[in-house]
Amino acid sequence: xxxxxxxxxxxxxxxxxxxxxxxxxxxxxxxxxxxxxxxxxxxxxxxxxxxxxxxxxxxxxxxxxxxxxxxxxxxxxxxxxxxxxxxxxxxxxxxxxxxxxxxxxxxxxxxxxxxxxxxxxxxxxxxxxxxxxxxxxxxxxxxxxxxxxxxxxxxxxxxxxxxxxxxxxxxxxxxxxxxxxxxxxxxxxxxxxxxxxxxxxxxxxxxxxxxxxxxxxxxxxxxxxxxxxxxxxxxxxxxxxxxxxxxxxxxxxxxxxxxxxxxxxxxxxxxxxxxxxxxxxxxxxxxxxxxxxxxxxxxxxxxxxxxxxxxxxxxxxxxxxxxxxxxxxxxxxxxxxxxxxxxxxxxxxxxxxxxxxxxxxxxxxxxxxxxxxxxxxxxxxxxxxxxxxxxxxxxxxxxxxxxxxxxxxxxxxxxxxxxxxxxxxxxxxxxxxxxxxxxxxxxxxxxxxxxxxxxxxxxxxxxxxxxxxxxxxxxxxxxxxxxxxxxxxxxxxxxxxxxxxxxxxxxxxxxxxxxxxxxxxxxxxxxxxxxxxxxxxxxxxxxxxxxxxxxxxxxxxxxxxxxxxxxxxxxxxxxx
Amino acid sequence: xxxxxxxxxxxxxxxxxxxxxxxxxxxxxxxxxxxxxxxxxxxxxxxxxxxxxxxxxxxxxxxxxxxxxxxxxxxxxxx
Numbered sequence: 001x002x003x004x005x006x007x008x009x010x011x012x013x014x015x016x017x018x019x020x021x022x023x024x025x026x027x028x029x030x031x032x033x034x035x036x037x038x039x040x041x042x043x044x045x046x047x048x049x050x051x052x053x054x055x056x057x058x059x060x061x062x063x064x065x066x067x068x069x070x071x072x073x074x075x076x077x078x079x080x081x082x083x084x085x086x087x088x089x090x091x092x093x094x095x096x097x098x099x100x101x102x103x104x105x106x107x108x109x110x111x112x113x114x115x116x117x118x119x120x121x122x123x124x125x126x127x128x129x130x131x132x133x134x135x136x137x138x139x140x141x142x143x144x145x146x147x148x149x150x151x152x153x154x155x156x157x158x159x160x161x162x163x164x165x166x167x168x169x170x171x172x173x174x175x176x177x178x179x180x181x182x183x184x185x186x187x188x189x190x191x192x193x194x195x196x197x198x199x200x201x202x203x204x205x206x207x208x209x210x211x212x213x214x215x216x217x218x219x220x221x222x223x224x225x226x227x228x229x230x231x232x233x234x235x236x237x238x239x240x241x242x243x244x245x246x247x248x249x250x251x252x253x254x255x256x257x258x259x260x261x262x263x264x265x266x267x268x269x270x271x272x273x274x275x276x277x278x279x280x281x282x283x284x285x286x287x288x289x290x291x292x293x294x295x296x297x298x299x300x301x302x303x304x305x306x307x308x309x310x311x312x313x314x315x316x317x318x319x320x321x322x323x324x325x326x327x328x329x330x331x332x333x334x335x336x337x338x339x340x341x342x343x344x345x346x347x348x349x350x351x352x353x354x355x356x357x358x359x360x361x362x363x364x365x366x367x368x369x370x371x372x373x374x375x376x377x378x379x380x381x382x383x384x385x386x387x388x389x390x391x392x393x394x395x396x397x398x399x400x401x402x403x404x405x406x407x408x409x410x411x412x413x414x415x416x417x418x419x420x421x422x423x424x425x426x427x428x429x430x431x432x433x434x435x436x437x438x439x440x441x442x443x444x445x446x447x448x449x450x451x452x453x454x455x456x457x458x459x460x461x462x463x464x465x466x467x468x469x470x471x472x473x474x475x476x477x478x479x480x481x482x483x484x485x486x487x488x489x490x491x492x493x494x495x496x497x498x499x500x501x502x503x504x505x506x507x508x509x510x511x512x513x514x515x516x517x518x519x520x521x522x523x524x525x526x527x528x529x530x531x532x533x534x535x536x537x538x539x540x541x542x543x544x545x546x547x548x549x550x551x552x553x554x555x556x557x558x559x560x561x562x563x564x565x566x567x568x569x570x571x572x573x574x575x576x
Numbered sequence: 577x578x579x580x581x582x583x584x585x586x587x588x589x590x591x592x593x594x595x596x597x598x599x600x601x602x603x604x605x606x607x608x609x610x611x612x613x614x615x616x617x618x619x620x621x622x623x624x625x626x627x628x629x630x631x632x633x634x635x636x637x638x639x640x641x642x643x644x645x646x647x648x649x650x651x652x653x654x655x
Contacts, residue, residue, distance in 0.1 A: 005622045008590040034614040189617055
């Protein structure tokens, strides 16, 4: 995309396409940023999101934050330090200490007011203060840079942790000041940024919009030859493949292994997808001295001569996660094209031919896995998926399924309105797609509201068995809408824990709690692209079907018709 | 340059997000919702890009409708 006009043309085309997701954006600014609208619309459309973009008034951030309705909105803030006062960039070095102090206090005060006012927004993305466009030719740091540094420090201390910070210096570095900063526009219309700035900016923020709309990737599938190591194992032999980080040739590949491991540490599942003899790759994994990525860090190895798309589809089934949460890295044009063609929902990354470029591009890998809130649960996931495989093996030993379940020593621990779990509960609403009856996405601040409000009850649970602890993996939010009437706003579970009747035992517990407070409970199944597996969940547990349409089904249950079945007594229930 | 008129129409339609059929010789800021001060800035950006020209502030004040913009463009591109 080389120009604004080109972008307008592309948008005119994209406008005709229906998008499955929507984000409601509000841009607050103290400089003119209106051209950003088209960039946001374009980038979102490419990621299957329709972006509604509205702007606050020019240079009115604090007031707009208080007055405009920000609920369920994503707020982007452009707070340009140089325009906190007309001409500040050249005036500031003339200020007395008192004057500077007063200005700093004023900005801090405005920042605090803004942070408070935006607590209801779904998401707030704000730029770190920077003086770069006005100081990049200056040898010594001046007062503007010092002020920017102090304000950033202030924000680190006082801003809510849910605000996402963007370092716009990155937007300038990528394309250079000439292509990103419009001094003429700034002097004429307070239009500081050029095409490349906006373009680079939306690339940086787009992962947050993807996460907000539930498009979160979970697994990184890596090819081996010329992706994890330099060379072709089957042809060059294991002595001649390169991944020694002390050699120029090997370092970009060693870096790739470490980049993948870094993602693994954050909870991303790592797998191999390679056309090779399995025994050859196994030998490298167990014996190669330069290898950093070890076998126990992988959730699966799909090393064979089958099409990679088929391999990944099978893997998605085995792990019980959506194939659209897979990211596939390969150096072969053919394999990448084939994946795009055969399994288009997999995100593909093509390894560039130039190894140095490969080394640079790896910076971007983490963007594919950005989450709105990371939690401790993520890091434990690999173990749980591995336990799933162990469990699957154990299952075959038992003739009947009930006997198997009893042997697991299952324990369900329920947490009610637990403020410590807010981040994890929000994360589950954003990421869970399959076992999710209503697919409501919530942010931390929204969940916090539910936890602290008597009209809502949040039931979260963890499951333990003799193989390990799943962590917090399910959530039910009850909304007491009127006296003696409640509805199930959210019911979701991670697919990792399904297949052990946990879902039934959990809901039975929740219902017995809910009917202590209410007489009549409504429930809903809302159709999404991915939740077909729960289409008849409420039927199975004897809710009464009230209405059925293309969009979903409505159910109800009266208190007298609820009776605990006690059918799952092999699952021990605790309350935290 | 015979196709200035067509190009201008196309660009205005893109910038103001309306079909080209909504734009005629007399179309001005009062006729299109998106033609406000920001719309003018966006239009200038797009025209400067497309025709590789630059507008001065005083000129921008005169760009009050399609006809006037067209005349201004023709003058600029012939000089």
